[in-house]
Amino acid sequence: MESFAELIKKRRSIRKFTNQLLSPEQVESLLKAALMAPSSKRSNAWQFVLVENKEMLQKLASCKKNGSSFLETSALAIVVLANPMESDVWVEDASVASIYIQLQAEDLGLGSCWCQIRNRETAGETDSAQYVRDLLDIPYQMEVLSIIGVGYKDQDRKPFDETHLQWEKIHIDKFVFPSESESSES
Secondary structure, three states, X not given: OOOHHHHHHHOOEOOOEXXXXXXXXXXXXXXXXXXXXXXXXXXXXXXXXXXXXXXXXHHHOXXXXXXXXXXXXXXXXXXXXXXXXXXXXXXXXXXXXXXXXXXXXXXXXXXXXXXXXXOOEOOOOOEHHHHHHHHHOOOOOOEEEEEEEEEOEOOOOOOOOHHXXXXXXXXXXXXXXXXXXXXXXX
């Protein structure tokens, strides 16, 4: 197992996948990662819908105007949803679960990409969350945050280049606008 620092450098959004299917063990590892994600007060308000059916993946690929077509070629998709009645921080909790899925995918040598659903629309201007709810019979009280497409990588992405780190976005002890820090140095 590589270090966490190496894992987060290597994890990049992958939008092109091969036709190779995932093993049951790989799928289980992804789902375990989702279920192990922390949540506020351990509310576990999230739920997950695993989609492996190719016809359904093709339909999910139309869930947004832009940025969802990769779902059609993914080996599977995990729809991340939560019940806002169970947790007022469902967005945060579902986001953490989403990234846990992506990090587990990278650790398994797989690619993944996050498809944002909340506050997005289809090409026909239907609410993306409602579109996904209707496709997958998700109850109305559940909010759909994201869909994580996963599969074997069919594109190479270089690891994150640390020379691109934006250190100017780090503030010590208080927030300082760049113009303020320049004038205080004079």
